[in-house]
Amino acid sequence: MTALSALIRRDIRIALRVGGGALIGVLFFLTVVVLMPFAVGPDLALLSRLGPAILWLGALLASLLTLDRLFMADHEDGSLDLITMSRTPLELACAAKALAHWLAAGLPLIVATPVLGLLLNLDMVATSAVALTLLAGTPALTFTGMIGAGLAVTLHRGGLLMAVLVLPLSIPVLIFGVAASQAAIVGPMTFGAPFSILCALSLVSLVVGPFAAAASLRHGLD
């Protein structure tokens, strides 16, 4: 337990320091959202209708781009080998790393959501709905993305290949995240149904992600 909390604290500290790059994700999120009005036009009514979808796409891409860092830096300096060989189960270590990554790179996205909602002409209810669905959904993005990060580090290939592999897996999260936000804003569905499925997706990925990532690390590192 202390080993895991030490791992989490270490990962967060590294991510927030110079060269960690966790906060670049927020900057990317901001930039994607700012780009959108240039693509669809500065029509505030249209933007507020597209708002939840834009915020969700931006968060999806931002969390995908930061995933590269999850195992790569540790692999480069050799500490990933130590984690693999240590007595702590690799699945738990993977889960701890993903949790730390979510705390450092995922939470700032949610904190930034209200500001970006202002830019997209979302009202109070809509913004809090999107923030709440992001809070429930981004762990699923991190934990499924971890599988891609594990594959990328064992293959020494990152970037586009990982995006191609991970993005189809994140379709359900996107569907239910946007569906829940839309349900809260315009109805007619209840917010509860898609939101609880979104939570279920996060919980499933919490179980599947660490095992798959640990399997790919264990079989792939030499």
Next chain:
Amino acid sequence: MTLIDLANPTRFLALTTRVLPWLAGATVILLAIGLYQSAYAPDDYQQGATVKIMFIHVPNAWLSMFVWGVMSIASLGTLVWRHPLADVAAKAAAPIGASFTFLALLTGSLWGRPMWGTYWEWDARLTSVLILFLMYLGLMALWRAVDDPSRAARAAAVLTLVGAINLPIIKFSVDWWNTLHQPASVMRMGGSTLDKSFLIPLLVMAIGFTLLFVTLHLAAMRNEILRRRVRSLQMMQASRVAFSNEVGTGSHQENASTGAA
């Protein structure tokens, strides 16, 4: 002959040499019967002659999912039992599965044009097959991204199994998404109860296409085994050349020749 006996590639090659002609013959006969029967099947009272696309479309769609199942079992073989031929099977199946999925999409859209009035509809079923196609392509990209076959095999096995867990979830969420956005405006194809005059040709075609997959798969596995042999022979030759050069220049690095896989 158990599965473990086939771990020897030479024995597998010998077996497939004997089996493949029979399989190919059975495939040709069944497909000929199926095509004949479906050509003489009566026209649908609503859809006319276009219903005959079904006899090609449905077997392709069924195989697009069946092949992922085969790859998942092969991936279990790679990760759990370390069967030497499992990754060959998984690698050989991916392009075939992608082709079946593409054909299912293509025939589906050709069928959709006269029936729905559009080539593409964001219908739940079409969308989830499209995502399946994307996942096949991603898997093939993964196989191509790495030059060491055994390393690529384990990564692809993990991804295949994750995909096998995720495909039902994706299917179900796309169903939900579609019902949320579109009311039931999409014309639903045919009743659930098929007439016998359609069902029999369809079953014959389905079995024929499955045999076609088995034939192609075994042939592709043979090719893959031979390709790997050629690769290791080339590597041995290259290291031998390197070794003789080093001996020629007087340095004694005897490890140089052991690098061949």
